[in-house]
Amino acid sequence: MGDTVFIGSCGGTFYALEKASGLARWQYDIRQDGRQTSFHGDPLVDGSRILVATDHSCTNDGIGHVYAFSVKTGAIEWKLPSEVGLSTNIVRVGSSGWVGRIDGGWARFELATGRSQGSVALNKANIPCELPKWIVASGRQLFTVGRDNAVYSISQSGKIRWRHELPAPASTPPVIFGHDILVGSDDQRLYRLSGRKGVLSVYSELTGVPIGRPLVIGDTVYLFLSRADGSGAIAAVRAGKPLWIVPLSSKPSSEQPYVRNTTVLAGMCDGTLIAVHATDGEPAWTLSLDGCIRSIGGDGVALFVGAEQGTVYALEP
Template sequence: MKYLFSFFYISLFLLGARSALYAQQLARTADRQNVVSGSKITNKLQLKWKVQTGGLLYGSPIVYEDQVFIGSCDSTLYALDKHNGSIIWRYKTGGEVRSTVAIDQQMLFFLSSDGIFYALDVHSGTLLWTFETQGERLYDTWDYFQSSPAVEAGTVFFGSGDHHVYALDAKSGKLIWKFKTGGIVHAAPTVTAKEVMVASFDGYFYCLEKNGDLRWKFKTIGEHYFPKGEIQFHAVAADSSVYFGSRDFNMYALKIKDGSGHWVYHQPGSWTSVPSLAGKKLIVTMSDSYSVLVLDPVYGGKIVEPAVPLNVFSSASISDSVAYFGALDGTLYQLDLLKGEIFPVFQLDLSKKNSAYFFDEEGRLKSDLQDRYGHDIHKLFRGYLEMGSIFSTVWIDDATLYFGAADGAIYALQ
């Protein structure tokens, strides 16, 4: 009997410590599949808590043990109690924080617009070490994110506005290697057992060996207005394939081994944003087509393409047969993967207040928007922020959804 009790308590300990045993990062894992099973999310989500920061939020929250971590454009990284939103600690940097943290072995890693990569103690926010890059920079109006690190087997990987991909020793911050691309690297690296895969604004997708050597690189096709075929978002890897989108209106599926092609899916008139993977369905958020693609990952055929009101620039977070994502209209949506239908599940107060300025009574963008913004597309997209646009990838933690928004607030829904 005593052995039975011992086994019982050991099992409880292991379950409680599980989050401490595995690294947590953007899209949950280093391969960026962004899927979790067994969550208990209700169909009628309500606001559990909301915490206001001093700047816009582009990065995504990460939940680790009982804390939520997210950076803000007020140059601060926040650690919050996941149950009530109370601030446990905060860390001030010298620039906006648009990078999503990665956490492993009680250490937290992120990049700031000051060009410095930080490692903090996850519980106290104490600085452990820093690494200085050659500086950050923005590519254009739609370059919303900085590279979010991937951490795997004691090494942390990230990209930089200085055109490099870096690999650092997670414990000391010592440079292991760096690899130079031809452009800004704001995509998060996608890491597997043997490869580090990352894209650049130069229009190339790079597959590197774990020692930093180039295995292969793939050039996107390019498009009339975006001839480089810039790649700004992370890829997702599964089995022997890697999937990523580009500003050239294409979604690519390549073989990880040698970079040869599986398929290319063309989306007329729209960037393909961020992929995530749910078994036999590849979910791809989209920009100007105002839709979400669900593709067959093997052959690239379209399964369904439900509509959304506005651009989506985050990964769809998948829980069993349901996916969650936010859009520039300040609304959180649910995609039923079985029915292929999308439903709004939560609208920000700022969106409720200002959406009528952008949408007519039937939910379509008003025809005179371009005239009102002087046909300046940059001003228009800055205007969308007045609805509290959601750029965060949602973090699913059992029965709760966490995300940040352009209204500067961090949200927990249950």
């Protein structure tokens, strides 16, 4: 954002870094506010503020917050405490923000003040804890996947509009696709659900289980695949048919394909950054870095890569 890169570390610190030098403009250690150490979702920029959610993964006594930091100074404009971790990205629906809870519910709050506006909870089930899938918003509704593996549409006021179960467990969060949404599943398919009523259809048959977060650009869907033998792939799908599938020796460790100019990027846990051509999947280049790559971002000029071990790389064009 502007001349600043924002990133959260699993050590419990949220950083604002100068793009040019990587030096910290400001930072905040969330551990001073209780048992929380992690950031598992993208922040939301709201004017002069940046909002981020926190958790302590699946620990029983972990807590969470939503923080609203001043982009320039790091001053806390407000913070919303939670008795459980808040473990997804934050999305805007009208004047409200939404975030996924570690217990499987979704919390709603006023963006301007951080005032809680309640939550939507599912019936508690004896399901092992897992990080909730990211959420998306379109118009005045929220789309999400529950711990019961059903896909939900939730209204701006917090009412469940529709709920539909997939033929197999969901393997990805939903992604907006025109007026509809797409969700990957364990049966190696991408399913399409209409935004209005949730009418279900098969969008694409694939050669592996979709993982991470699919990326939609125009009429093309880019996604990662995981295969039973431990290998992986990068795929591009258009009009329900794979355009190309690039096999990989293992599944990508970055959360989402990143499209940069005419290439699609994937990060691997051995530190390899892979780029293939978006048109045909042919190799473009590779780069070896230190650390398991978790995040890839950019500003149209520089490319930024975050590794699990705590290193952030700024790569020249």
